[in-house]
Amino acid sequence: MGKTITEKIFSNHCQRDVKAGDLVIAPLDFIMGQDGTAPLAIKSYSDMKPQYIASSKIAFVIDHSAPSPNEGVSALHKLMRDFAKKNKIQLYDIGEGVCHQLLPEKGHVVPGDLVIGADSHTCTYGAINAFSTGVGSTDLAVAMASGKLWFKVPETIKIELSGNLPYNVFAKDLILYLIGKIKADGATYNAIEFTGDTISSLSIDNRFTISNMAIEMGAKTGLMEVDEKTEKWLAKHAKKPYQSVKPDPDAKYKDIKKYDVSDLSPQVACPHTVDNVKPVEEVEGTEINQCFIGTCTNGRLTDLRVAANILAGKKVHPEVRLIIAPASRQIYLKAMEEGIIQTLVKAGASIVTPGCGPCVGTHNGIPADGEKVLSTANRNFKGRMGNNKAFIYLASPATVAFSALKGAIADPRKI
């Protein structure tokens, strides 16, 4: 019987034949914690009184509240720094960027890897063919103390995408569309394999956007195969040898879904769930107070470039605040070299520290009661940005940038 990418990665790691449904304990290739989850993991780790720590496979990232907005957070950041120093763990401090940008960018993750991160969007690295999934702090502690973790090997849903995306319609629109169809719990406990000529046509930056949001359908991870584009990207980033993994032609899938996206409209996820997705035509004209471009979904160089092209030589609407957080320092620097940052700032944008920025409501732009925010993030839950009386809409960087000019949700195909 053929195997899915997931079954192959687990079989390779367990050194035996493993299939969907099996409960396994598997060795990990990489382990990540961020400032919202690592402090609790450090506590659990210490409580476990282990003899070992998988130092060389661990990275801590201070990105969720970076720089610290108050003394409580500062104490947690210090706890992370001290623990990392003592145990020789790689620490990415404030300003380095969002964890899910950093791990692939710094070469910690390569195809065929089995990776866990104490953050739900760890599924992002599926775009470069790694089985990566989000866990909680205690799982992180167990992983640090043993270098392995228990898993139930998931079944896989295959999503085949065909057709080229139309003008000013992007990967973000595509994944929002899929979430709207499959719904928030449509892929719970499952892995997804994204395939088809649409995926091949996308840049690696855009592929990350898609895998990043697999969790918004409940999926454990969102895998893609390695192609020439991936190889080229890896040549610049990978720091270890790798073996990419393809599914067998006779692999068994739980479901196969096919979509033709050649007529797709820009999509908008409306308050307060990510699967409440509408084509932009239905929400065009909705007035907004704040726009945000950034996050592990859409804070990459490609995204900033798209926004800068739209905002060049123009001014953000006087009643809109535009906040931009590059996903990493490297992206920030490249965006400066290309003149993107100047363009954005001249248009009226506020650039904040590379990191999560206002995505999770810790600081850097918490909306007021009743305000509407249009964001490139991956979640629009009530209270997500720090105020449960605000309304969050999600869209692509193009839709957000164009809407920032108009003061209301606007259709980027009209540029």
Added chain:
Amino acid sequence: MLLRGKAHKFGDDINTDYIISGKYKFKTLDMNELAKHVMEDLDPHFYSKITPGDILEAGKNFGCGSSREQAPLAIKFSKISCVLASSFARIFYRNAINTGLPVIECDTTGIESGDELKIELEKGVVINITKNETIIAQPLPSFMIKILNDGGVVKHFQRYSDLKFNV
């Protein structure tokens, strides 16, 4: 493990931001303090309504959203003994087992707030004493029961210095 308490009913897709708002999770590691804010955005007085041992009950996709372990911990420290839902988001499910909070996937449609429930965890049986009904759920794999009985994966690890499936 035998659990008993009255039910508190919530709806579908209860995400981790509702269980414990992100604005608290970054502030403290004191779980008793976090527990006071459990489900606050959905019911500002929820914490004061809990009698130790009570059972939280919900529809589909309970615990979706972030990986914050503060979500099951806030529930556990609020003295809720178990969560029943027609389905769980998987990270929440893992985190609940790991932190020693019993969770059962079963048909919750017939259970109402205030119903007195009795749960036999090993067998996966939920008895609604008020309505005189028995709900049969999928029992948890023995490995998970083991972790729950050990009081969570940290205590499990303390005991065996490793993850052990067959003990």
